[in-house]
Amino acid sequence: MPESNTEEGNGPQQVSQQSAAPAYDPNILPDMLPVYYRRLFPHQPFYRWLSYGLSEDGIFTNREISFTLHDDIYVRYLCYDTPADLEKDICARNPYKIDIGAVMSTRPKNFRIVPGGITPVQRELVFDIDMTDYDEVRTCCSGAEVCQKCWKFMVLAARILESALREDFGFEHVLWIFSGRRGIHCWVCDQQARLLDARGRSAVAEYLNIINYVTYKGSSTPRIQLGDRIHHSLRRALKFVEPMFEEIILDDQNLFGTPKGVSKLMHIISDDGARNELAVYLQKSHEDGTHSRAIWESFARFANSMRTSAANVWSRKLKHVVEEVQLCLLYPRLDINVTKGFNHLLKAPFCIHPATGKVCVPFSVSAVAKFDPTTVPTISQLLQEINAFDDKTKSYMEMPEDKSRIKDHKKTSMFKGVLVFEEFLRKLERSFKENSMDF
Amino acid sequence: MDFHLKKRQRSDIKLEVVSLETKYPHNVMLYKYPPTDDIHIEEFEELALERLRLLRVFDRAATKALRMLSDDWKAYVNAELTREGLRNYLRLCTGGDSKHESDIQTRRRDYISHFILRLAYCRSEDLSRWFIAREMDYFKYKFSALSGPEIKQFLDVVNFSFQPLTEAQKDQVKDGLYESTAGQSVAKIELLDFYKVPFTQVLDLVRSRRCYLKAGFAYVNTHDLVSLVGTKHMDEIEQGLAAAKVFIDDIESDERISRMLKALHNSYVGKDYTVCKDAAVPIESLDQLSKTSYPLCMRMCHEHLRANHHIKHGGRMQYGLFLKGIGVTLEDSLRFWREEFTKKMDADKFARSYEYNINHNYGKKGSMVNYTPYSCLKIIKEMAAPGDCHGCPYKAMDPVSLKTKMSSYGLSPSAIDEVMRYATSGHYQLACSKYFMITHNSTTEPTINHPNGYFEESQIVMGNRQKRVTGSQPQQHQPNKLRSAIKGGADRSMMMGNDDDELWRIAETQERTLQSQQELSQAFDDDLDLTEIQY
Numbered sequence: 001m002p003e004s005n006t007e008e009g010n011g012p013q014q015v016s017q018q019s020a021a022p023a024y025d026p027n028i029l030p031d032m033l034p035v036y037y038r039r040l041f042p043h044q045p046f047y048r049w050l051s052y053g054l055s056e057d058g059i060f061t062n063r064e065i066s067f068t069l070h071d072d073i074y075v076r077y078l079c080y081d082t083p084a085d086l087e088k089d090i091c092a093r094n095p096y097k098i099d100i101g102a103v104m105s106t107r108p109k110n111f112r113i114v115p116g117g118i119t120p121v122q123r124e125l126v127f128d129i130d131m132t133d134y135d136e137v138r139t140c141c142s143g144a145e146v147c148q149k150c151w152k153f154m155v156l157a158a159r160i161l162e163s164a165l166r167e168d169f170g171f172e173h174v175l176w177i178f179s180g181r182r183g184i185h186c187w188v189c190d191q192q193a194r195l196l197d198a199r200g201r202s203a204v205a206e207y208l209n210i211i212n213y214v215t216y217k218g219s220s221t222p223r224i225q226l227g228d229r230i231h232h233s234l235r236r237a238l239k240f241v242e243p244m245f246e247e248i249i250l251d252d253q254n255l256f257g258t259p260k261g262v263s264k265l266m267h268i269i270s271d272d273g274a275r276n277e278l279a280v281y282l283q284k285s286h287e288d289g290t291h292s293r294a295i296w297e298s299f300a301r302f303a304n305s306m307r308t309s310a311a312n313v314w315s316r317k318l319k320h321v322v323e324e325v326q327l328c329l330l331y332p333r334l335d336i337n338v339t340k341g342f343n344h345l346l347k348a349p350f351c352i353h354p355a356t357g358k359v360c361v362p363f364s365v366s367a368v369a370k371f372d373p374t375t376v377p378t379i380s381q382l383l384q385e386i387n388a389f390d391d392k393t394k395s396y397m398e399m400p401e402d403k404s405r406i407k408d409h410k411k412t413s414m415f416k417g418v419l420v421f422e423e424f425l426r427k428l429e430r431s432f433k434e435n436s437m438d439f
Numbered sequence: 440m441d442f443h444l445k446k447r448q449r450s451d452i453k454l455e456v457v458s459l460e461t462k463y464p465h466n467v468m469l470y471k472y473p474p475t476d477d478i479h480i481e482e483f484e485e486l487a488l489e490r491l492r493l494l495r496v497f498d499r500a501a502t503k504a505l506r507m508l509s510d511d512w513k514a515y516v517n518a519e520l521t522r523e524g525l526r527n528y529l530r531l532c533t534g535g536d537s538k539h540e541s542d543i544q545t546r547r548r549d550y551i552s553h554f555i556l557r558l559a560y561c562r563s564e565d566l567s568r569w570f571i572a573r574e575m576d577y578f579k580y581k582f583s584a585l586s587g588p589e590i591k592q593f594l595d596v597v598n599f600s601f602q603p604l605t606e607a608q609k610d611q612v613k614d615g616l617y618e619s620t621a622g623q624s625v626a627k628i629e630l631l632d633f634y635k636v637p638f639t640q641v642l643d644l645v646r647s648r649r650c651y652l653k654a655g656f657a658y659v660n661t662h663d664l665v666s667l668v669g670t671k672h673m674d675e676i677e678q679g680l681a682a683a684k685v686f687i688d689d690i691e692s693d694e695r696i697s698r699m700l701k702a703l704h705n706s707y708v709g710k711d712y713t714v715c716k717d718a719a720v721p722i723e724s725l726d727q728l729s730k731t732s733y734p735l736c737m738r739m740c741h742e743h744l745r746a747n748h749h750i751k752h753g754g755r756m757q758y759g760l761f762l763k764g765i766g767v768t769l770e771d772s773l774r775f776w777r778e779e780f781t782k783k784m785d786a787d788k789f790a791r792s793y794e795y796n797i798n799h800n801y802g803k804k805g806s807m808v809n810y811t812p813y814s815c816l817k818i819i820k821e822m823a824a825p826g827d828c829h830g831c832p833y834k835a836m837d838p839v840s841l842k843t844k845m846s847s848y849g850l851s852p853s854a855i856d857e858v859m860r861y862a863t864s865g866h867y868q869l870a871c872s873k874y875f876m877i878t879h880n881s882t883t884e885p886t887i888n889h890p891n892g893y894f895e896e897s898q899i900v901m902g903n904r905q906k907r908v909t910g911s912q913p914q915q916h917q918p919n920k921l922r923s924a925i926k927g928g929a930d931r932s933m934m935m936g937n938d939d940d941e942l943w944r945i946a947e948t949q950e951r952t953l954q955s956q957q958e959l960s961q962a963f964d965d966d967l968d969l970t971e972i973q974y
Contacts, residue, residue: 071791072791167653167654168652168653168654168655169638169652169654169655170653170654170655170656171655192639192655196639199642200639200642202646203642203643203645203646204645206646206647207645207646207648207652210648213827213835214835214836214837215828215832215835215836215837215840216836216837216839216840217837217839217840217843218840220827221837229617229618229619230618231618231619231621231648232614232615232618232619232651232652233619233648233652234648235618272838272839
């Protein structure tokens with residue numbers, strides 16, 4: 001069930017319940033985009049975000065924006081002097097996709113004429129997690145598909161990342177966006193994060209990226225070495241991972257339910273001797289196709305007995321082998337190049353994903369478990385909702401356009417996402433007020 | 440008048456004798472104020488070359504995949520320093536604060552030579568980056584030898600006003616400190632002083648999760664202070680290089696120095712594989728070439744591509760640029776990728792998603808930069824993600840898979856063991872040259888630091904390509920094959936004898952680092968890769 005229905009029982013949602021959502025058809029996207037951008041896209045909050053209360057010079061005007069137009073025409077180095085210019089251009093060109101780049105040293109559109117080129121001066125610290133990186137640990141779907149079972153990987157990823165950003169780095173303004181199909185984006189908007197240089201970004205990215213991939217028997221295998229003592233950030237990650245491990249890996253995915261799955265478990269173990277012993281042990285005690293739970297219990301038991309046995313066949317580096325496997329399977333798999341690049345473009349919130357028609361909605365990380373990627377509204381659905389609403393109230397035609405337009409998104413199931421966004425903005429803006437009072 | 444002059448001279452000399460010890464009081468110093476002494480032009484050159492040899496030792500150590508400051512690393516560096524005749528520097532790195540005259544002389548050489556190289560290395564981003572990285576290695580090594588009191592003394596000298604946490608403050612975060620302070624036992628942690636600093640000042644500790652981190656602050660113990668001081672030191676050098684760049688024009692008006700600095704600089708530009716000048720390689724021959732002349736990393740990319748008709752971004756970059764380097768034309772390259780990819784997707788999708796990238800690599804789109812093929816160092820550093828086939832196989836592949844792969848290529852078990860011995864001990868490039876010798880039945884061991892170098896070497900051994908000879912380069916004066924292939928030899932004529940040899944060896948090491956260092960600047964432009972932008 002869409003979460004919006006459970007929480008907002010009135011007006012707009014009843015509309016959406018009355019008629020089944022129309023299927024999204026990519027071919028008519030160009031016809032729908034103008035209406036979407038004119039009536040639904042939250043231009044004003046979008047500007048409130050990118051202007052950061054105009055707390056720094058050029059923070060809005062020097063920001064690189066880029067559009068993807070029809071037939072994959074890609075326009076880079078756009079920039080706008082005023083929010084009205086931005087809105088006008090979006091509505092005029094109706095981009096299939098809007099990307100946000102860095103704030104540059106000068107107007108990005110001058111990139112060819114500035115001697116020495118333009119350089120990025122600030123940019124949100126961004127993270128990108130893509131479901132395809134989880135293909136080898138999910139059995140429910142693969143590639144571009146995503147279901148509620150695989151969403152649980154994202155739930156954990158978001159929680160672990162959010163806690164590290166807040167507790168370890170002290171960042172407060174963290175915006176989470178569903179990327180429209182199968183992944184999530186995270187924008188860290190604190191000033192300190194925005195001003196991190198390339199070295200700082202790469203250090204943070206590597207701090208948070210703990211999984212190494214090695215090629216083992218022709219497939220790439222995640223490996224982690226925790227060592228003797230577990231770093232506090234990983235211990236905290238384990239607190240998130242452990243309670244969900246059985247549910248996700250053993251029950252939902254039944255990952256070790258096939259011989260191939262069991263070999264995945266084996267491959268994660270980096271010590272050759274231990275791996276072979278374990279393989280022999282599991283082969284003896286289980287038939288092919290045994291449920292993952294039984295396999296996992298045997299593995300944990302075996303690891304424990306080997307670890308505590310007086311003979312101590314396994315070396316000390318295997319002390320945390322169980323935890324290592326758990327993290328390998330469930331720790332967030334970041335695309336760290338996105339985070340490292342000072343100048344990396346990332347899709348803006350509230351874009352429409354051209355393949356699915358879904359809106360890239362912000363979500364709140366505290367409610368991430370309730371978020372359902374399969375029921376995120378599509379552009380077709382939104383337009384239908386808004387029409388239905390207009391039909392019912394007949395208000396749209398009568399009201400002056402500029403007043404009604406701002407509120408249009410409230411008539412639809414996109415409302416929730418805008419609320420999350422506005423809540424994020426409210427906190428962000430409060431921090432500017434506090435700062436300006438300090439001085 | 441005569442009398443007067445003599446007197447002045449004497450007092451000058453006296454001043455210098457007194458000042459040497461006060462000027463260079465410690466082994467470890469921040470290079471803050473440029474030296475104002477007069478030195479002979481010969482000494483100037485000598486110091487420059489000495490410093491280069493020193494930095495090169497650290498450069499070689501960095502490619503060995505040894506952990507910085509580990510015992511193995513130290514052993515390697517010490518042995519190399521001795522071999523290079525840099526014992527006196529070794530004493531700076533290991534000895535205590537001796538007042539011995541020779542040590543003080545070395546400090547002076549250390550100090551002055553650093554400033555000389557600043558002049559040679561401030562000229563480009565890439566040079567600066569290499570210089571800073573190697574200087575930092577050297578600095579850290581020196582700093583690591585300091586004792587507790589010496590560190591305190593050092594901090595006083597450089598005006599670092601850090602107050603350690605009080606017992607009460609330490610008590611508040613003690614669980615975190617116990618869990619997350621790397622390299623120290625719990626008992627030791629209780630005794631150590633900790634300092635609370637913004638995490639941006641100790642990025643290398645953050646990167647490797649070696650300290651406790653809370654709310655944006657890192658908790659650093661006395662032993663890890665090097666990281667903090669290092670950041671300061673690095674800023675100092677960066678600013679120094681920027682400052683040097685400003686007045687480099689003045690310096691170049693002195694021809695004696697400018698000739699030498701420029702020659703130094705020019706001879707560092709190692710072999711450039713950006714544009715292949717030799718031959719056009721038809722793509723029909725790639726299957727054959729991949730078996731005979733490809734290094735393992737590229738052969739695996741090729742096979743992956745043939746088998747899966749797709750290859751991820753990192754692999755496309757690594758393999759695509761390699762192909763450009765061996766002489767595949769842009770048109771052929773487009774055709775090659777298209778034929779393969781369209782087995783799995785329609786031509787339209789290929790045109791939309793991938794063609795741009797290939798054009799971009801050849802410098803025909805976007806920033807119009809003609810990209811350099813990846814060097815070994817860059818490939819070794821590459822972090823592989825799931826489903827990737829790029830990276831250095833000697834590093835990224837599990838030993839068992841690596842063995843299987845090599846035996847499927849027809850290597851004998853004993854040959855495989857030889858390669859494996861290098862691979863498992865972290866000498867990936869040596870493993871690669873071993874592989875080369877085995878597959879080419881060659882007795883001379885090539886220096887492999889670039890996949891395109893491997894390819895070229897292989898073609899030469901097989902007699903398909905001639906050695907490249909630069910006009911001004913006399914044939915007999917070539918201790919190394921690669922050398923003949925390096926272009927731009929004309930400027931080297933002023934470098935004589937041993938120095939010349941020295942510089943050429945430097946140039947070769949340099950080249951692989953430089954290429955890897957372009958990584959950062961490339962990263963900006965790479966971002967325009969359409970396929971990378973998330974849908």
